Amino acid sequence: GNSVTQMEGPVTLSEEAFLTINCTYTATGYPSLFWYVQYPGEGLQLLLKATKADDKGSNKGFEATYRKETTSFHLEKGSVQVSDSAVYFCALTDSNYQLIWGAGTKLIIKP
Protein backbone atom coordinates (compact mmCIF):
# COMPACT_ATOMS: atom_id res chain seq x y z
CA GLY A 1 0.00 0.00 0.00
CA ASN A 2 0.94 3.67 -0.06
CA SER A 3 3.28 4.90 2.65
CA VAL A 4 5.59 7.72 3.66
CA THR A 5 8.85 7.27 5.54
CA GLN A 6 10.62 10.15 7.27
CA MET A 7 13.90 10.29 9.11
CA GLU A 8 13.52 9.83 12.81
CA GLY A 9 14.01 12.74 15.10
CA PRO A 10 14.67 14.73 16.97
CA VAL A 11 17.03 16.59 14.70
CA THR A 12 19.06 19.14 16.65
CA LEU A 13 20.93 21.91 14.85
CA SER A 14 22.55 25.21 15.68
CA GLU A 15 21.12 28.44 14.32
CA GLU A 16 22.21 29.17 10.71
CA ALA A 17 23.01 25.51 10.00
CA PHE A 18 21.86 23.75 6.83
CA LEU A 19 18.82 21.53 7.22
CA THR A 20 17.81 18.37 5.41
CA ILE A 21 14.89 16.20 6.51
CA ASN A 22 14.59 13.08 4.41
CA CYS A 23 11.27 11.80 3.08
CA THR A 24 10.70 8.83 0.80
CA TYR A 25 7.42 7.41 -0.36
CA THR A 26 5.74 4.39 -1.87
CA ALA A 27 2.71 5.05 -4.04
CA THR A 28 0.94 3.91 -7.15
CA GLY A 29 0.07 6.43 -9.81
CA TYR A 30 1.04 10.07 -9.51
CA PRO A 31 0.60 11.35 -5.97
CA SER A 32 0.88 14.96 -4.89
CA LEU A 33 3.49 15.51 -2.17
CA PHE A 34 3.32 17.87 0.80
CA TRP A 35 5.28 19.14 3.76
CA TYR A 36 3.24 20.32 6.73
CA VAL A 37 4.63 21.96 9.87
CA GLN A 38 3.25 21.84 13.41
CA TYR A 39 4.47 24.51 15.82
CA PRO A 40 4.17 23.74 19.55
CA GLY A 41 0.56 23.72 20.74
CA GLU A 42 -0.88 24.38 17.28
CA GLY A 43 -2.52 22.50 14.45
CA LEU A 44 -0.69 21.60 11.26
CA GLN A 45 -0.23 24.06 8.44
CA LEU A 46 0.91 23.57 4.89
CA LEU A 47 4.55 24.51 4.32
CA LEU A 48 4.92 23.58 0.65
CA LYS A 49 3.71 21.14 -1.96
CA ALA A 50 4.54 19.67 -5.38
CA THR A 51 2.00 18.09 -7.67
CA LYS A 52 4.12 16.44 -10.38
CA ALA A 53 7.58 15.02 -10.95
CA ASP A 54 10.49 17.53 -10.92
CA ASP A 55 8.29 20.25 -9.39
CA LYS A 56 9.98 22.24 -6.65
CA GLY A 57 7.87 23.54 -3.80
CA SER A 58 9.20 26.46 -1.76
CA ASN A 59 8.06 28.67 1.10
CA LYS A 60 9.71 30.65 3.94
CA GLY A 61 13.18 29.60 2.74
CA PHE A 62 12.29 25.88 2.70
CA GLU A 63 12.46 23.86 -0.51
CA ALA A 64 11.65 20.32 -1.63
CA THR A 65 11.84 18.72 -5.08
CA TYR A 66 9.54 15.91 -6.24
CA ARG A 67 11.96 13.18 -7.40
CA LYS A 68 10.06 10.35 -9.03
CA GLU A 69 13.17 8.34 -9.90
CA THR A 70 14.21 8.12 -6.22
CA THR A 71 10.65 8.42 -4.82
CA SER A 72 11.82 11.20 -2.53
CA PHE A 73 10.73 14.66 -1.39
CA HIS A 74 13.47 15.85 0.96
CA LEU A 75 12.98 19.13 2.83
CA GLU A 76 15.90 21.59 2.85
CA LYS A 77 16.68 25.04 4.21
CA GLY A 78 19.95 26.87 3.86
CA SER A 79 20.05 28.64 7.23
CA VAL A 80 17.67 27.64 10.03
CA GLN A 81 16.43 29.91 12.79
CA VAL A 82 15.24 29.18 16.32
CA SER A 83 11.71 29.96 15.13
CA ASP A 84 11.90 26.95 12.76
CA SER A 85 11.73 24.60 15.74
CA ALA A 86 8.65 22.47 15.12
CA VAL A 87 7.51 19.04 13.96
CA TYR A 88 7.61 18.53 10.19
CA PHE A 89 5.34 16.04 8.42
CA CYS A 90 5.76 14.68 4.92
CA ALA A 91 2.56 13.45 3.25
CA LEU A 92 1.13 12.31 -0.07
CA THR A 93 -2.32 12.00 -1.54
CA ASP A 94 -3.21 8.53 -2.71
CA SER A 95 -5.48 7.51 -5.59
CA ASN A 96 -8.50 8.08 -3.33
CA TYR A 97 -7.29 11.64 -2.64
CA GLN A 98 -6.69 10.84 1.03
CA LEU A 99 -3.58 12.19 2.73
CA ILE A 100 -1.09 9.53 3.84
CA TRP A 101 1.23 10.87 6.55
CA GLY A 102 4.75 10.22 7.68
CA ALA A 103 5.40 9.90 11.41
CA GLY A 104 6.82 13.42 11.71
CA THR A 105 10.32 14.72 12.46
CA LYS A 106 10.90 16.99 15.41
CA LEU A 107 13.37 19.79 14.69
CA ILE A 108 15.13 21.61 17.51
CA ILE A 109 17.22 24.69 16.71
CA LYS A 110 19.60 25.95 19.39
CA PRO A 111 20.74 29.58 19.48
Add this chain to the structure above:
Amino acid sequence: NAGVTQTPKFQVLKTGQSMTLQCAQDMNHNSMYWYRQDPGMGLRLIYYSASEGTTDKGEVPNGYNVSRLNKREFSLRLESAAPSQTSVYFCASSEGWERYNEQFFGPGTRLTVL
Protein backbone atom coordinates in the same frame (compact mmCIF):
# COMPACT_ATOMS: atom_id res chain seq x y z
CA ASN B 1 -11.87 34.92 9.85
CA ALA B 2 -11.25 32.22 12.47
CA GLY B 3 -10.41 29.37 10.04
CA VAL B 4 -11.07 25.98 11.66
CA THR B 5 -12.22 25.98 15.28
CA GLN B 6 -12.54 23.00 17.60
CA THR B 7 -14.12 22.53 21.00
CA PRO B 8 -13.20 21.53 23.60
CA LYS B 9 -9.41 21.98 23.75
CA PHE B 10 -8.97 19.39 26.51
CA GLN B 11 -11.19 16.61 27.83
CA VAL B 12 -10.85 13.80 30.33
CA LEU B 13 -13.34 10.93 30.15
CA LYS B 14 -13.85 7.71 32.05
CA THR B 15 -14.07 4.45 30.15
CA GLY B 16 -17.58 4.02 28.77
CA GLN B 17 -18.53 7.70 28.77
CA SER B 18 -19.62 9.41 25.58
CA MET B 19 -18.79 12.79 24.14
CA THR B 20 -18.94 14.84 20.95
CA LEU B 21 -16.08 16.86 19.55
CA GLN B 22 -17.23 19.91 17.63
CA CYS B 23 -15.59 21.43 14.56
CA ALA B 24 -16.54 24.42 12.45
CA GLN B 25 -14.91 26.22 9.52
CA ASP B 26 -15.70 29.64 8.09
CA MET B 27 -13.84 29.31 4.77
CA ASN B 28 -16.80 27.93 2.78
CA HIS B 29 -14.91 24.69 2.26
CA ASN B 30 -16.66 21.66 0.83
CA SER B 31 -14.58 18.88 2.43
CA MET B 32 -13.92 18.22 6.10
CA TYR B 33 -11.87 15.62 7.97
CA TRP B 34 -11.25 14.13 11.40
CA TYR B 35 -7.78 12.81 12.28
CA ARG B 36 -6.16 11.41 15.36
CA GLN B 37 -2.50 11.98 16.17
CA ASP B 38 -0.60 9.48 18.27
CA PRO B 39 3.09 9.67 19.20
CA GLY B 40 5.38 8.33 16.49
CA MET B 41 2.49 7.52 14.13
CA GLY B 42 1.73 10.70 12.24
CA LEU B 43 -1.94 11.43 11.58
CA ARG B 44 -4.54 8.82 10.81
CA LEU B 45 -7.83 9.62 9.13
CA ILE B 46 -10.91 8.63 11.12
CA TYR B 47 -13.74 9.91 8.91
CA TYR B 48 -14.15 12.47 6.19
CA SER B 49 -16.90 14.34 4.42
CA ALA B 50 -16.07 15.05 0.79
CA SER B 51 -19.07 17.35 0.48
CA GLU B 52 -22.09 18.43 2.49
CA GLY B 53 -24.43 15.49 2.98
CA THR B 54 -21.80 12.76 2.59
CA THR B 55 -19.52 11.02 5.08
CA ASP B 56 -17.08 8.13 4.62
CA LYS B 57 -14.81 5.99 6.74
CA GLY B 58 -11.10 6.61 6.82
CA GLU B 59 -8.31 4.39 8.07
CA VAL B 60 -9.42 4.02 11.73
CA PRO B 61 -13.22 4.54 12.03
CA ASN B 62 -14.03 1.92 14.68
CA GLY B 63 -15.50 3.40 17.86
CA TYR B 64 -16.42 6.72 16.22
CA ASN B 65 -19.35 8.29 14.43
CA VAL B 66 -19.60 11.58 12.58
CA SER B 67 -22.23 14.07 11.51
CA ARG B 68 -21.90 16.70 8.82
CA LEU B 69 -24.45 19.04 10.32
CA ASN B 70 -24.19 21.62 7.52
CA LYS B 71 -21.45 22.95 5.27
CA ARG B 72 -19.67 24.61 8.20
CA GLU B 73 -19.86 21.97 10.92
CA PHE B 74 -18.54 18.42 11.25
CA SER B 75 -18.77 16.65 14.60
CA LEU B 76 -17.09 13.49 15.89
CA ARG B 77 -18.80 11.33 18.49
CA LEU B 78 -17.34 8.72 20.79
CA GLU B 79 -20.26 6.58 21.99
CA SER B 80 -18.38 4.54 24.59
CA ALA B 81 -14.87 5.84 25.16
CA ALA B 82 -11.96 3.43 25.60
CA PRO B 83 -8.39 4.08 26.81
CA SER B 84 -7.17 3.29 23.27
CA GLN B 85 -8.94 6.45 22.14
CA THR B 86 -6.63 8.64 24.21
CA SER B 87 -5.13 10.88 21.54
CA VAL B 88 -5.04 14.35 20.05
CA TYR B 89 -7.87 14.89 17.59
CA PHE B 90 -7.62 17.31 14.70
CA CYS B 91 -10.34 18.56 12.44
CA ALA B 92 -9.38 19.87 9.00
CA SER B 93 -11.08 21.28 5.94
CA SER B 94 -10.24 21.82 2.28
CA GLU B 95 -11.81 23.57 -0.66
CA GLY B 96 -12.68 20.31 -2.36
CA TRP B 97 -11.90 16.65 -2.73
CA GLU B 98 -8.91 16.85 -5.03
CA ARG B 99 -5.44 15.40 -4.68
CA TYR B 100 -3.57 18.72 -4.61
CA ASN B 101 -5.83 20.60 -2.22
CA GLU B 102 -4.35 22.11 0.92
CA GLN B 103 -5.96 21.08 4.17
CA PHE B 104 -6.45 23.65 6.94
CA PHE B 105 -6.28 22.36 10.50
CA GLY B 106 -7.86 23.33 13.76
CA PRO B 107 -5.82 23.62 16.98
CA GLY B 108 -6.74 20.12 18.19
CA THR B 109 -8.51 18.48 21.12
CA ARG B 110 -6.41 16.57 23.63
CA LEU B 111 -8.52 13.67 24.92
CA THR B 112 -7.59 11.40 27.79
CA VAL B 113 -9.68 8.32 28.56
CA LEU B 114 -9.06 6.81 31.99
